[in-house]
Each structure stands twice: as C-alpha cells, then as structure tokens.
Amino acid sequence: MxxxxxxxxxxxxxxxxxxxxxxxxxxxxxxxxxxxxxxxNQSFELDSLFAVADQKVDETIKVRGYVTHTCKHSGKRCFIVGKSQTASLRVEAKGDIGGFNRELTGSLLEITGVIKERRLTKEYLAQTEKDLNEKKVAEDGSAESCQAELNNISEMRAKMKELGKDYYSVYYMDGLSYEVVQE
Amino acid sequence: MKIIKNYTYWFLLLFFTVIGAWIIPFLVKKITVEPERYPFLYYSSVVKELCIIDYKDKEAPVREINGKAYTTIAQADSVLPLFKYRQLLSEGRMPDSINGVEITPQKIRAKSVVYRFSPSVISTPQPGLYIMYESMPKRVGLVSPGDVFRLKDVIEFIDIESNTVNLEKSELFRQALQKEGFQFPAQWVNGNMNPRKPYDEGYFVLDVKGQLFHLKMVNGRPFVRNTHVGSKVAVAWFDMLEVPDKRFYGFLYDQTGNIYIIGNESGKYDLLQLGIEPLNLKKDQLSILGNMLYWTITVTTEKGRDYYGLEMETLKRLSEYHVAKTHDLWEKSASWLFPFYLTFEDNSSDYLYPRLHKTGINGFIINIILALLLIAAPKRSTKRKIQSGIWVLVFGLPGILATLLVPVEK
Missing domain, CATH: 1.20.5 (Single alpha-helices involved in coiled-coils or other helix-helix interfaces)
Incomplete structure (x- = not known):
C-alpha cells in the first residue's frame, strides 16, 4: 500500500x-x-530606422520608404529613401517577392523584411583605399570619381572613430513582402 | 431548250457575273503580277547617311544616297560597322568606338531593335482570351499559368482544366482596375502571349474613355497603372515589343498615324515620337532596324517606299529617301481590262469579305467594244441584244462571259 x-x-x-x-x-x-x-507590427519610417538599425539586425520589421531605384533588368533589388532623402536602404527581393518592377519607382512602399548588416573592416577599407589610389595614378581622367570614393572612405573612418568601432556597418534588408501605400 | 423564267435568268446572270468579276482578274493577276522590288537601305553610323546596300552589285555593294559609292566588300563592311559587326569582329576590324561611344558586341545586341508593322496586325480577329504570366518570377523563365483571362465588360480568369471562372482572382483584378480608374468595357487588350521572350510586361489595355492602362501580375498580385498617355494623344493601337535593354514597352499609334515609343523613367510613362511622316494605318507597312546609335525606318505606301534615318536617343529625323512605286504588268493591264474587280483577300487584313477595287475609266473602252460586238451578233432578239449590251457595257469581260454561259429564254 x-x-x-x-x-x-x-x-x-x-x-x-x-x-x-x-x-x-x-x-x-x-x-x-x-x-x-x-x-x-513595428513599422519604421526609414529615417528613424537607421538610429536603431544596429539593435534590429536579424529582426523582421516593417519599414516605409519611397522607391528611388529598382534593378532594371532583374528587379531583384530596389533602393528606398525616407522623407528627408538623406540616406537610402537597399532591399533585396526574398521571401514572397519575386522582384521589384520598375514602375514602382516613386511609389511609397511598406516592406516587411529582415534587417541585415554587413561590416566593412579596417583592413577592407585600407585595401579599397589602396586600390583606388593605384587607379587614380593609372587613369588620369577618372580622378574625380576616385576622389569621391576616397572621400567616402574618409567619412567611414570618421564615423567608426566617433562610434568607437573598428568596423563600418552597412545595413540592408532582405525583403519578404511589400504593400504599396496609397498617399 | 429549257424555258427559263425571267427572274431566274437575271439571277443566274448576276451570279455568274459576280463570280467572273472575281475569278477572271484573279487569273490574270496570277499570270501578270510581279513582286515589288525596292532597294535595301541602312543608315551608316560612319558616314552618317542612308546607304543603299546591294552586295550583288559587284561595282558598288554600298552606295550613299548622294551617290558616293564604296567599291569593295571590305570598304562596304567598314561603312556599316553596326550592321556588319559579326563580319568585322571575325576579321579583327571592328572599331572599339564610334562617335566617341564605346562599342562591344554585348552593347550592340542589347540595343538592337527589329520590328515590323502591317495593317493586318490591327485588322485581324482578336483571340478574346489572354494569358497573364507572372512578371517577376522567382525562377528564371516564364511559366504558363493554369488559367486564361478575358477582358471586355468585366475581367474574368478562367481555369483551363475545369473551365470555371476563378471568382477570387477575377474580383482582385477587377478591384485593382477600378481603383486605378479603368472604365469598362475595354476597347482592346494588347500584349505578347508568347512565352518565348526575355521578360514579361503584361498588357496595355484601352478603356472605353480612350485611356491606356498597363496591366500585369507582379508577385502574384495585380499591377494596374494609368499611363495617362490617352490624355496626350488619341490612342489608336499599341504593339508590345520586349527589347533587350528594356528601353521601352512597345510602339503606340495614334489616330492620325503618328508613332511613338512608350518608355518608363522614374515610374512615369513617357512618349517619344518617331520623326517620320504619319502612317496610313489601314494601308502602310513599316519596318524598323535599330542599333545603338541610329534607327533605319522603312515605310511602304501606295506611292512607293520611304526610308528614314533617325537618331537613336531622340528619334529625330536625320535623313530620308523616297523610291517611287513602279507599276507592273498586272496594274497596267488591269486598268484597261477591268474598270473594277472583286477580291476576297487583302494584304492589309486577315478578314475575308468581298472588296471592290476600282482601276479607272480606261476599262470602259473595252466594255464599249464588247457591248457593240454583242449587239451586232446575230440570232438574238433586239430586246435581248440591248439588254445584254447594257449589261456588258457595265460589267465588261465578266458580264460577257455570264451572257454566254446563261442560256437565253426561248
């Protein structure tokens, strides 16, 4: 018992x-x-996304922005900007998106996708700078474009120093679906 | 001899006359017609002028329209690098740039435009059923969907296997069309149903108010946009052409015969007019050979053939040349033999119906002679002779054949 x-x-x-x-x-x-x-459910305006992008890496969010460019031939990529048009975000066509048709240029989209980060290391930036300097010497005529790219690298280094990081973050999105927003 | 009632006689006479008015000219044309021969012209990016090309002419295979001749094949090829680029590449003589523009075989192929228009494109039975491909497929290549759609008073998608209407999909597209301001019924739907094309751009649809809409399926959902082209021109027709560089959707024809390309920059549909004379959409034929720098346009009219050289970017006219039509034996003989004749077919249309062609008054001379001969012939009553004479005066050869075939009343 x-x-x-x-x-x-x-x-x-x-x-x-x-x-x-x-x-x-x-x-x-x-x-x-x-x-x-x-x-x-968190829908970001693009301009406000960049302030918190580092916290949202690999998260699925919604973002709103105006399409400035779509990849004309494949449509597998588009670029969106916010109302201030100061920065743009590259969106890759993934998930339910087969592609972005070119007629979307100028449209306001709400895109659901995963924020991704690509880190450009100091070594990568140094190598790019070296290649550009070599190109600048070799091709006299393209000095303008080379200088613009060199200036970009300087700005990236300044940003890295400001944030105390040894890499420069480039954020982009793997888009899963989108809706055209009627204004 | 059989006694034939009056009305039966006239019916048979008319019947055989009509048949004769079709058969006799048809047979005469078969014997006498010659194909129209026009020179082949192409706009040279080197000499910047239209050039007449005839490689059978050993003395001057290529000749500018102002007369300057290029006497060897090698010279001729060099004057037309964008036309003969394969030959020049194989010989290592292809220039790396023309007019400061870098030339590569890839660029040449990407910018190449080949297009033909004939009035039969417009005057042809429309299928009524169309295929809506996915414009942005995830995998390379277009896949035939399991349905077709029709668009007239409504839009309906019909499943091929079950032959039933997909109500959900039809409603989705109907709402998208109405949201964009489309007004039913559609006047026409134009696109390219052939899956053997580099990409799909759906269809262009003209609504009842003359507004042109772009309709396609993108990521499984309807995409509809009012191009607003209908507010700028009176749209008559649109012909889709999937060019490799996606510079434009196709060719738009307005009611006055002007031709435009419809492009899309920055999300807006824009028109660029071709710098040529307006076409007669019911009679004229057009062909375009375009390369990365210039377009050569050939228009065949009733009066002959017109050639134009246009700048590729702006489509502005740079040069033109006209070759008058030469009348062949058929046209010369028809004008004397038949003041008018019947056909059921025409190059400008795929529809079969009787068409009356007038050739002029010269044919009545033959009619008068035949009528007099008939009146002078013996063994007929005066009344019958006069009636037959008038008949032959009007209908000529077919008429006299009919009077000989149909037995007279005793």
Whole structure:
C-alpha cells in the first residue's frame, strides 16, 4: 500500500514536471511569437530606422520608404529613401517577392523584411583605399570619381572613430513582402 | 431548250457575273503580277547617311544616297560597322568606338531593335482570351499559368482544366482596375502571349474613355497603372515589343498615324515620337532596324517606299529617301481590262469579305467594244441584244462571259 502510494506520488510528480516543461516551452514560444509580432507590427519610417538599425539586425520589421531605384533588368533589388532623402536602404527581393518592377519607382512602399548588416573592416577599407589610389595614378581622367570614393572612405573612418568601432556597418534588408501605400 | 423564267435568268446572270468579276482578274493577276522590288537601305553610323546596300552589285555593294559609292566588300563592311559587326569582329576590324561611344558586341545586341508593322496586325480577329504570366518570377523563365483571362465588360480568369471562372482572382483584378480608374468595357487588350521572350510586361489595355492602362501580375498580385498617355494623344493601337535593354514597352499609334515609343523613367510613362511622316494605318507597312546609335525606318505606301534615318536617343529625323512605286504588268493591264474587280483577300487584313477595287475609266473602252460586238451578233432578239449590251457595257469581260454561259429564254 505504502509502495503504491509512493509510486503514485512519483507518477504525479513526473507528469506535472513534464507538463511544466511543456508549459514553459509553450510560454517561451508565446514570448518569442509575441516578440516577433511586436517587431513585425513595428513599422519604421526609414529615417528613424537607421538610429536603431544596429539593435534590429536579424529582426523582421516593417519599414516605409519611397522607391528611388529598382534593378532594371532583374528587379531583384530596389533602393528606398525616407522623407528627408538623406540616406537610402537597399532591399533585396526574398521571401514572397519575386522582384521589384520598375514602375514602382516613386511609389511609397511598406516592406516587411529582415534587417541585415554587413561590416566593412579596417583592413577592407585600407585595401579599397589602396586600390583606388593605384587607379587614380593609372587613369588620369577618372580622378574625380576616385576622389569621391576616397572621400567616402574618409567619412567611414570618421564615423567608426566617433562610434568607437573598428568596423563600418552597412545595413540592408532582405525583403519578404511589400504593400504599396496609397498617399 | 429549257424555258427559263425571267427572274431566274437575271439571277443566274448576276451570279455568274459576280463570280467572273472575281475569278477572271484573279487569273490574270496570277499570270501578270510581279513582286515589288525596292532597294535595301541602312543608315551608316560612319558616314552618317542612308546607304543603299546591294552586295550583288559587284561595282558598288554600298552606295550613299548622294551617290558616293564604296567599291569593295571590305570598304562596304567598314561603312556599316553596326550592321556588319559579326563580319568585322571575325576579321579583327571592328572599331572599339564610334562617335566617341564605346562599342562591344554585348552593347550592340542589347540595343538592337527589329520590328515590323502591317495593317493586318490591327485588322485581324482578336483571340478574346489572354494569358497573364507572372512578371517577376522567382525562377528564371516564364511559366504558363493554369488559367486564361478575358477582358471586355468585366475581367474574368478562367481555369483551363475545369473551365470555371476563378471568382477570387477575377474580383482582385477587377478591384485593382477600378481603383486605378479603368472604365469598362475595354476597347482592346494588347500584349505578347508568347512565352518565348526575355521578360514579361503584361498588357496595355484601352478603356472605353480612350485611356491606356498597363496591366500585369507582379508577385502574384495585380499591377494596374494609368499611363495617362490617352490624355496626350488619341490612342489608336499599341504593339508590345520586349527589347533587350528594356528601353521601352512597345510602339503606340495614334489616330492620325503618328508613332511613338512608350518608355518608363522614374515610374512615369513617357512618349517619344518617331520623326517620320504619319502612317496610313489601314494601308502602310513599316519596318524598323535599330542599333545603338541610329534607327533605319522603312515605310511602304501606295506611292512607293520611304526610308528614314533617325537618331537613336531622340528619334529625330536625320535623313530620308523616297523610291517611287513602279507599276507592273498586272496594274497596267488591269486598268484597261477591268474598270473594277472583286477580291476576297487583302494584304492589309486577315478578314475575308468581298472588296471592290476600282482601276479607272480606261476599262470602259473595252466594255464599249464588247457591248457593240454583242449587239451586232446575230440570232438574238433586239430586246435581248440591248439588254445584254447594257449589261456588258457595265460589267465588261465578266458580264460577257455570264451572257454566254446563261442560256437565253426561248
């Protein structure tokens, strides 16, 4: 009788632990889902996205911006800008997006996608600068374009120093779907 | 001899006359017609002038329209580098730039335009059913969808296998069209249903108010835009052409015969007019050979052939040349034999119906002679002679054949 009682208690404990584990897992999943939902439901204007882009890497969010350019031949990429038009974001066609048709240029899109980061290291920037300097010497006529690119590298270095990082972040988005917003 | 009632006689006479008015000229044309021969011209990017090309002419395979001749094949090829680029490349004589523009085989192919227009393109039965491809497929190549659509009073997508209307998809597209301001019924729908093309740009549709809309399926959803071209010109026709560089969608014809290309820069549809004389859309034929610097346009009219050299970027006319039509034996003989005749076919249309062609008054001379001969012939009553004479005076050769075939009343 005592043994039966003991084993019954053991069995109840085992089931409740299992249930707890399932409950904990379900709660975790619910938390993840709700976090995701919060993230997807968060719709950023492009201008405000860059301020928090480093915190949103690999997160799925929505962003609004005006299409300035689509890749004419493949349509696999587009660039959007915010109202201030000071910075642009490259969006790759992934997920449900087969491509961005060229007629979207000028349209306001709300794009759901995953923010990605590409880090340009000091070594990469140094090598690029070296290549540009060699090109500048070799081709007298293209001094203007080379200088513009060299200036870009200087600005990147300045930004890295300001943020105290040894890399320069370039953010882009893997677009999963989009809607055209009627203004 | 069988007694034929009066009305039966006249019916048979008319019937055989009509048949004769079709058959006799048809047979005469078969014997006498000659194909129209016009020279081939191409605008040279080197000499910047239209050149007559005839490689069978050993003395001057290429000759400028102002008369200057290029006497060897090698010279001729060098004057037309964008036309003969394969030959020049194989010989290592292809220039690396022309007029300061870098030339590569890839660029030549990307900017190449070949196009033909004939009035039968417009005057042809429309299929009524069209295929809506996915314009932005995830994988390379166009896949035939499982449905077709029709667009007239409404837009309906019909599943091919079950032959039923896909109500959901039809409603989605209908709403997209209405949202953009499309007004049913559609006047016409023009696009390219052939999947063997480098990409798909859907269809251009003219609504009842004469506004031209761009309709396609992008990422599984309807894309509809009012091009606003209808507010600038009176649209008559549109012909889609998928050019390799996607510079434009196709050629637009307005009611007065002017031709434009419809392009899209910065999301807006723009028109660029071709610098040639307006076409007669019911009769004239057009062909375009375009390269990365110039376009050569040939227009065949009733009066002959017109050639134009246009600048590629602006489509402004740089040069022109006209070759008058020469009348062949058929046209010369028809004007004397038949004051008018019937045909059921025409090069300018795919529809079959009787067409009356007038050649002039010279044919009535033959008619008068035949009528007099008939009146002078013996063994007929005076009344019948006069009636037959008048008939032959009007209908000529077919008429006299009919009077000989149809037995007279006794």
């Amino acid at each position: 005592k043994q039966l009682f003991f084993f019954t208690i053991l069995a109840v404990l085992a089931v409740s632990c299992g249930n707890n584990k399932k409950t904990v897992q379900k709660e975790k999943q619910a938390t993840i889902d709700s976090t995701k939902q919060v993230a997807i």
